[in-house]
Amino acid sequence: MSDRSTLLRVEHLRKVYESTTGDVEAIGDISFTMDAGQLVCIVGPSGCGKTTLLKCLAGLLRPTGGVVEMDGSPVTGPSPAMAVVFQEYGRSLYPWLTVRGNVELPLRHKKLSRTQRNQLVVDALDAVGLAHAARSHPWQLSGGMQQRVAIARALAYQPEILIMDEPFAAVDAQTRADLEDLVRELHTSREISVLFVTHDIDESVYLGQRVLVLSKSPTWIQEDLTVDLPPERDQITTRALPRFTQLRTHVYDQIQRAKRGQAVAPGATS
Numbered sequence: 001m002s003d004r005s006t007l008l009r010v011e012h013l014r015k016v017y018e019s020t021t022g023d024v025e026a027i028g029d030i031s032f033t034m035d036a037g038q039l040v041c042i043v044g045p046s047g048c049g050k051t052t053l054l055k056c057l058a059g060l061l062r063p064t065g066g067v068v069e070m071d072g073s074p075v076t077g078p079s080p081a082m083a084v085v086f087q088e089y090g091r092s093l094y095p096w097l098t099v100r101g102n103v104e105l106p107l108r109h110k111k112l113s114r115t116q117r118n119q120l121v122v123d124a125l126d127a128v129g130l131a132h133a134a135r136s137h138p139w140q141l142s143g144g145m146q147q148r149v150a151i152a153r154a155l156a157y158q159p160e161i162l163i164m165d166e167p168f169a170a171v172d173a174q175t176r177a178d179l180e181d182l183v184r185e186l187h188t189s190r191e192i193s194v195l196f197v198t199h200d201i202d203e204s205v206y207l208g209q210r211v212l213v214l215s216k217s218p219t220w221i222q223e224d225l226t227v228d229l230p231p232e233r234d235q236i237t238t239r240a241l242p243r244f245t246q247l248r249t250h251v252y253d254q255i256q257r258a259k260r261g262q263a264v265a266p267g268a269t270s
C-alpha cells in the first residue's frame, strides 16, 4: 500500500524485450517509491536500461512483470499526470509551429478555455525565461533554448511528475549548467516532482535529493543514496564542497562496481 505522500510506486518491475534473434532482459527487478515534491536522479552504466525504465514508468512501454502506480492507480498507458522530456529536443518540437504553438499544442487535448490555455502558455514560457521568444520558430533558437521550449511544454501541461531522459546530453557545458539550475529552480520554487535520468555522475549529485544507482543490465537498484547537500545549490559553491566530492566519488565507485558486475542483488544466492 502507498502512503498519502507517495507519488510513484514501482514494485518488482521487469522488462524483457522479445525478438526473433533472442530475448533481451533489460530490467531484472526494480522496486522503489518516490514522494510528491522530490527530485530523484537515476544513473547507471551505459546500456543498463535507464531509458527502458523511464518508458515503463511513463506508460510508453508495457512491462513484462511488476507494477507501476501513480497516486495509487496503476499506470497502463501514457498519463496526463506525467510529462516526459527527451534528449532529442530537435525531434520533439514541430518546426512549422512557433514556440508558443509548440507549448500550446498538447493543451488542446485538455478541456480548457482559450484564456486558461493562454495563461498556462505565458506562465510556462516565463518560468523557463523564454517569454520574449514566443513568436520565434524552434529553428531560430539555440539548442539550449529549444530544450527550454520542451521543458515549458511539459510544464504547461501541469503534470504531477516531470520525467526527464538525459535531457541535457546534447548541449554544451555552459548551457547544461544553466539548464540544471533551471530544473533546480522549478523544483524548489514550484515544488515540481522530477525524475531525472542522466549518465553524468556530477549532474546526478548536483541535482538530486536522491540518486538511484542502477546495476548493469538486467538492471536492479544497486543503491538508493540520499544526497545530504544543502537545498540551496549553485554551480560554484556546491560543486566545491568536500561533501559533493565525497558523494560523486562514492557514486563513481558504485558505477565502476556495477560495470564489473561486482555488486550483489538483494536476495541473490551465490
Ligand SMILES: Nc1ncnc2c1ncn2[C@@H]1O[C@H](COP(=O)(O)OP(=O)(O)OP(=O)(O)O)[C@@H](O)[C@H]1O
Pocket: 017, 018, 019, 024, 025, 026, 044, 045, 046, 047, 048, 049, 050, 051, 052, 053, 199, 217
Ligand atoms: N527495442 C528493443 N529491443 C530489444 N532490445 C532493446 C530494445 N531497446 C533496448 N534494448 C536493450 O535493452 C538494454 C537496455 O537498453 P536502454 O536503452 O534502456 O539502456 P540505457 O541505459 O538507456 O542506454 P544508454 O546508456 O545507451 O542511454 C540494452 O541491452 C539494449 O540493447
